[in-house]
Amino acid sequence: MPVQIRKLDSSTPGFREQLSAVLAFEAGEDEAIDRAAATILADVKARGDAAVLEYTNRFDKLEAQAVAALEIGREELQAALAGLAPQRREALQIAADRVRDYHQRQKQETGGDGFTYTEADGTVLGQKVTPLDRVGIYVPGGKAAYPSSVLMNAIPAKVAGVQEVIMVVPTPAGVKNELVLAAAALAGVDRVFTIGGAQAVGALAYGTATIPQVDKIVGPGNAYVAAAKRRVFGIVGIDMIAGPSEILVLCDGTTDPDWVAMDLFSQAEHDELAQSILVCPDAAYIDKVEASINRQLDGMPRRDVIRTSLTNRGAMVKVRDMDEACEIANLIAAEHLEISAEQPQQWADKIRHAGAMFLGRFSSESLGDYCAGPNHVLPTSRTARFSSPLGVYDFQKRSSIIHVSEAGARTLGKVAAELAYGEGLQAHAGSAEYRLK
Amino acid sequence: MPVQIRKLDSSTPGFREQLSAVLAFEAGEDEAIDRAAATILADVKARGDAAVLEYTNRFDKLEAQAVAALEIGREELQAALAGLAPQRREALQIAADRVRDYHQRQKQETGGDGFTYTEADGTVLGQKVTPLDRVGIYVPGGKAAYPSSVLMNAIPAKVAGVQEVIMVVPTPAGVKNELVLAAAALAGVDRVFTIGGAQAVGALAYGTATIPQVDKIVGPGNAYVAAAKRRVFGIVGIDMIAGPSEILVLCDGTTDPDWVAMDLFSQAEHDELAQSILVCPDAAYIDKVEASINRQLDGMPRRDVIRTSLTNRGAMVKVRDMDEACEIANLIAAEHLEISAEQPQQWADKIRHAGAMFLGRFSSESLGDYCAGPNHVLPTSRTARFSSPLGVYDFQKRSSIIHVSEAGARTLGKVAAELAYGEGLQAHAGSAEYRLK
Numbered sequence: 001m002p003v004q005i006r007k008l009d010s011s012t013p014g015f016r017e018q019l020s021a022v023l024a025f026e027a028g029e030d031e032a033i034d035r036a037a038a039t040i041l042a043d044v045k046a047r048g049d050a051a052v053l054e055y056t057n058r059f060d061k062l063e064a065q066a067v068a069a070l071e072i073g074r075e076e077l078q079a080a081l082a083g084l085a086p087q088r089r090e091a092l093q094i095a096a097d098r099v100r101d102y103h104q105r106q107k108q109e110t111g112g113d114g115f116t117y118t119e120a121d122g123t124v125l126g127q128k129v130t131p132l133d134r135v136g137i138y139v140p141g142g143k144a145a146y147p148s149s150v151l152m153n154a155i156p157a158k159v160a161g162v163q164e165v166i167m168v169v170p171t172p173a174g175v176k177n178e179l180v181l182a183a184a185a186l187a188g189v190d191r192v193f194t195i196g197g198a199q200a201v202g203a204l205a206y207g208t209a210t211i212p213q214v215d216k217i218v219g220p221g222n223a224y225v226a227a228a229k230r231r232v233f234g235i236v237g238i239d240m241i242a243g244p245s246e247i248l249v250l251c252d253g254t255t256d257p258d259w260v261a262m263d264l265f266s267q268a269e270h271d272e273l274a275q276s277i278l279v280c281p282d283a284a285y286i287d288k289v290e291a292s293i294n295r296q297l298d299g300m301p302r303r304d305v306i307r308t309s310l311t312n313r314g315a316m317v318k319v320r321d322m323d324e325a326c327e328i329a330n331l332i333a334a335e336h337l338e339i340s341a342e343q344p345q346q347w348a349d350k351i352r353h354a355g356a357m358f359l360g361r362f363s364s365e366s367l368g369d370y371c372a373g374p375n376h377v378l379p380t381s382r383t384a385r386f387s388s389p390l391g392v393y394d395f396q397k398r399s400s401i402i403h404v405s406e407a408g409a410r411t412l413g414k415v416a417a418e419l420a421y422g423e424g425l426q427a428h429a430g431s432a433e434y435r436l437k
Numbered sequence: 438m439p440v441q442i443r444k445l446d447s448s449t450p451g452f453r454e455q456l457s458a459v460l461a462f463e464a465g466e467d468e469a470i471d472r473a474a475a476t477i478l479a480d481v482k483a484r485g486d487a488a489v490l491e492y493t494n495r496f497d498k499l500e501a502q503a504v505a506a507l508e509i510g511r512e513e514l515q516a517a518l519a520g521l522a523p524q525r526r527e528a529l530q531i532a533a534d535r536v537r538d539y540h541q542r543q544k545q546e547t548g549g550d551g552f553t554y555t556e557a558d559g560t561v562l563g564q565k566v567t568p569l570d571r572v573g574i575y576v577p578g579g580k581a582a583y584p585s586s587v588l589m590n591a592i593p594a595k596v597a598g599v600q601e602v603i604m605v606v607p608t609p610a611g612v613k614n615e616l617v618l619a620a621a622a623l624a625g626v627d628r629v630f631t632i633g634g635a636q637a638v639g640a641l642a643y644g645t646a647t648i649p650q651v652d653k654i655v656g657p658g659n660a661y662v663a664a665a666k667r668r669v670f671g672i673v674g675i676d677m678i679a680g681p682s683e684i685l686v687l688c689d690g691t692t693d694p695d696w697v698a699m700d701l702f703s704q705a706e707h708d709e710l711a712q713s714i715l716v717c718p719d720a721a722y723i724d725k726v727e728a729s730i731n732r733q734l735d736g737m738p739r740r741d742v743i744r745t746s747l748t749n750r751g752a753m754v755k756v757r758d759m760d761e762a763c764e765i766a767n768l769i770a771a772e773h774l775e776i777s778a779e780q781p782q783q784w785a786d787k788i789r790h791a792g793a794m795f796l797g798r799f800s801s802e803s804l805g806d807y808c809a810g811p812n813h814v815l816p817t818s819r820t821a822r823f824s825s826p827l828g829v830y831d832f833q834k835r836s837s838i839i840h841v842s843e844a845g846a847r848t849l850g851k852v853a854a855e856l857a858y859g860e861g862l863q864a865h866a867g868s869a870e871y872r873l874k
Contacts, residue, residue: 091855110548215823237823265864356837362846366865370853374837386652386674388835398825400793400811409799416807418528427702428803434696
């Protein structure tokens with residue numbers, strides 16, 4: 001049976017509403033899950049290691065005697081790396097090197113060392129940039145256990161200069177993912193604990209006798225992990241709570257339809273809530289992609305997931321021209337945006353909102369997912385309107401530098417005092433006025 | 438009666454625990470407030486303007502007939518600016534200019550235009566930086582209505598290139614703060630609505646017929662505003678939820694004790710939960726500051742607030758030497774850190790965690806609050822361990838650029854396919870392999 005993908009046409013009345021309906025996604029907030037996470041967090045905060053051990057043994061069906069026994073040593077990580085088939089080890093190494101290169105460049109180009117400047121009266125102003133001391137990386141243990149995610153989360157932290165990167169990864173029934181451990185070795189992760197769930201988030205946020213408190217927790221997890229991260233936000237930093245993954249392909253009709261169909265699959269295969277959308281001004285081309293989808297689907301091992309995802313959340317949108325395609329792309333603010341077109345740069349210049357842009361027909365999203373270099377942790381659910389890929393900047397913070405000279409204090413003191421009186425803050429004024437003398 | 442400020446000595450047993458107790462602050466999360474905010478948000482989402490109008494008329498005791506009547510026009514803002522006493526207008530203008538200069542420098546120095554680089558095989562990688570389209574600024578209407586905050590929130594947004602900055606400020610009983618409106622005019626705020634509370638947050642987050650939806654909401658508010666901001670996070674971006682303000686003064690004993698006493702007052706006068714801490718290796722100097730506090734207190738109009746704040750949350754810490762003072766400063770990760778010392782840079786180099794550093798005896802915090810240039814919206818409650826002053830970067834976001842050449846796709850495609858097979862994602866592999874041919 002052919003896949004029933006929704007087809008929209010921008011020239012029909014009600015198009016914008018139809019598009020909004022396709023994009024609508026509400027993360028179901030489950031009160032029961034939130035309460036369970038809160039209980040576990042409170043328990044870990046109060047009882048530390050003992051609570052972490054109990055929850056881990058219970059939920060992951062382990063029989064560890066102490067949290068220390070849940071730590072995976074450096075040697076085991078290195079052994080996992082050494083044990084990989086040479087071709088896979090080499091691929092992982094190339095990916096790690098390229099991700100590191102890109103993020104080093106990002107650090108350089110985005111003022112990673114801060115700045116200062118001196119004004120005429122000798123006053124120095126600026127910004128000091130420092131890495132976070134210690135970061136926790138959550139790695140899921142189940143179906144979404146991706147070694148590439150270990151690289152993408154840990155490497156920017158190390159490039160930023162984070163002293164200690166602590167990874168947590170649950171190992172239900174004691175099963176370890178060797179590729180994940182190998183990736184941890186390559187990425188320079190400092191310590192690994194086989195714990196997960198809200199108890200792992202709590203351990204990292206509050207610290208226990210065995211697990212050190214971190215300053216920020218990043219990485220995807222299930223609903224309990226997401227709820228726990230929301231709750232510890234403020235005690236530690238967190239990254240975005242990720243929604244389902246999305247790809248938007250803008251195509252001018254010049255790319256092989258099979259390629260575009262496979263690109264849509266590559267997102268749809270992630271999970272049933274993933275979203276794949278094609279936008280194209282060429283109706284005949286859209287039909288070709290649709291035919292290719294139906295021709296290729298049965299060959300895909302994950303065809304059931306792909307079918308569900310394309311049926312429920314996919315769409316093919318016929319537009320007037322590529323300019324309108326770009327307008328719609330800005331409205332959608334997709335996590336992954338492929339501009340599969342001749343001379344893609346002209347369209348890229350019109351894009352204001354996207355997590356990552358893949359330009360030209362050779363830039364399939366999957367190259368970016370693994371090894372192009374830029375981060376694959378990207379803003380989902382239209383949050384690219386206001387947020388950014390995970391980057392070195394997420395593992396650094398800035399401190400303002402204000403070194404006022406004696407002469408500077410005479411000028412600035414008058415201004416500050418005047419405004420402080422205006423706000424009714426006389427001690428602020430007094431403090432400035434002392435420096436006028 | 439002299440102020441009873443807690444005195445600690447780093448050489449006594451139990452010092453770290455005592456210090457932790459001084460720093461401990463739990464923002465009381467009030468379930469009733471959270472529920473009320475949720476109800477208002479849901480109502481604004483469902484009924485738009487009608488709900489905003491009803492809540493505003495009820496809570497702020499107004500009798501507006503339409504949300505449009507709650508908008509303050511550009512002319513009224515300009516009139517407020519023109520109506521200020523010349524000295525005050527000039528002070529506000531100087532502050533705005535200096536804040537703008539600093540943030541322009543920040544934009545330049547932190548890769549505000551993005552970057553790209555080309556690899557040997559022609560693959561282009563990089564990062565595009567774009568401003569947010571539209572930003573909402575919340576300005577409180579009550580005792581904490583600070584024109585300086587309007588400058589500090591709006592100017593970085595405009596420097597970033599935000600097209601439309603929409604300010605909301607409640608006007609209980611119709612009372613407008615002329616200095617706030619004047620600051621809005623100077624800062625280039627595009628539209629102002631006299632609404633506040635959770636209803637204002639809802640209007641900005643969801644949009645109504647009259648009030649456009651924004652991409653991010655920044656600015657401080659009361660507990661209802663904070664609860665509403667937490668709840669709309671994800672639909673729009675938000676800034677940090679600010680805790681009570683703090684100052685930490687590291688002093689080597691060479692600054693006039695009256696100056697330091699007044700600097701401690703300048704934080705303590707904000708509110709009763711504000712925190713002022715002095716750390717110094719010189720016990721005799723600490724005594725002098727204490728004497729000065731008691732001598733100067735009665736002259737302060739806000740002496741009751743200062744007394745309560747210093748008594749309940751203040752501290753004077755005797756340390757071994759300035760090195761230990763820096764260690765403690767890193768532990769505290771203060772919002773405002775004054776290093777009031779000869780040759781302050783040597784100590785500043787040891788500081789890893791602080792919102793803003795004020796170096797040397799002429800750099801009183803109040804100069805930074807108003808007009809030095811750097812932002813006065815800073816991380817509180819030890820969050821300087823992982824977060825930064827409000828800046829241009831908060832009003833920009835980044836998109837990765839990946840433009841793989843045909844030759845590049847041949848190299849990267851093999852790596853990506855190998856790793857995709859390792860993760861069981863065959864469509865990802867297929868998508869990469871199409872580009873190998």
